[in-house]
Amino acid sequence: MGDVSVSSLYAPAPLTMTRSLVPYLRQVALLRERCGDSNTFPFSLGFVRALDFEFKSPVTFFVGENGSGKSTLLEAIAQLCGLPVSGGGKNELPDLHAPHHSSELAPALRASFRRKPPDGYFFRAEFQAHFASLLEQRNADPDFLRQPGADPYARYGGESLHKKSHGEAFLAMLTSWMNPGIVLMDEPEAALSPQRQLILLARMGRLAAAGNVQFIVATHSPILLTFPDATIVSFDAPLLAEVSLKETSHYQITRGILESPGSYWKHLMLDPTDE
Secondary structure, three states: OOOOOHHHHOOOOOOOOOOOOOOOEEEEEEOHHHOOOOOOOOOOOOOHHHOEEEOOOOEEEEEOOOOOOHHHHHHHHHHHOOOOOOOEEOOOOOOOOOOOOOOOOHHHEEEEEOOOOOOEEEEEHHHHHHHHHHHHHHHOOHHHHOOOOOOOOHHHOOOOHHHOOHHHHHHHHHHHHOOOEEEEEEOHHHHOOHHHHHHHHHHHHHHHHHOOEEEEEEOOOOOHHHOOOOEEEEOOOOOOEEEOHHHOHHHHHHHHHHHOHHHHHHHHOOOHHHO
């Protein structure tokens, strides 16, 4: 894909969302009678013991430091929505390369839906290469190919994802599966350049404005966090808290180092023994 101007990425479709219009998942809450030992994972995570979260907008971002529990909650939501914890859609086979195939937290949660999503997908950047290999295995499987309309590459540009760059393959997966339903993403920016993050935002904006797609995204990207009227939820405090873009450390650190790189590097290069 060649260079794309920022102005060409955004269609005239309105990007102002109605925060109260959540099409599918409205709430996840802890069932205390099913809560495990607070000293064992995942019940040792600070937010879990008081978890009672209401989704307020079609697009929700989870932010926080590594290990704060973003992916853990996202995996639980995936299982509650009937999606594979290892990533993929409702009809995908479990990824044999995934570290686990079920969520330890999901059985202790209750999900409330406005209505059940007709479709869904859980994007996990770290498993994209394994998914590409799974498609190639299906393409070499005579039993799979004998099924009516069987073409493992049909939704992904008609060819193996291994023939594309990591970013191109991931974006092909994202855009191919964004249909009416619920879309979960775990750090999609890991595979996308800043320019392609804008392409992703444009696609998300059009779909969310139509009112039939709900996004829940764990991210470290301040670019993605600019999505208009999205809910940003911080995992950095003991209780989940809604924050603004400018309150996130992602925004503050990115802005600070871009505006004053010398100040940051002066600190970064200090000998720890000098502090």
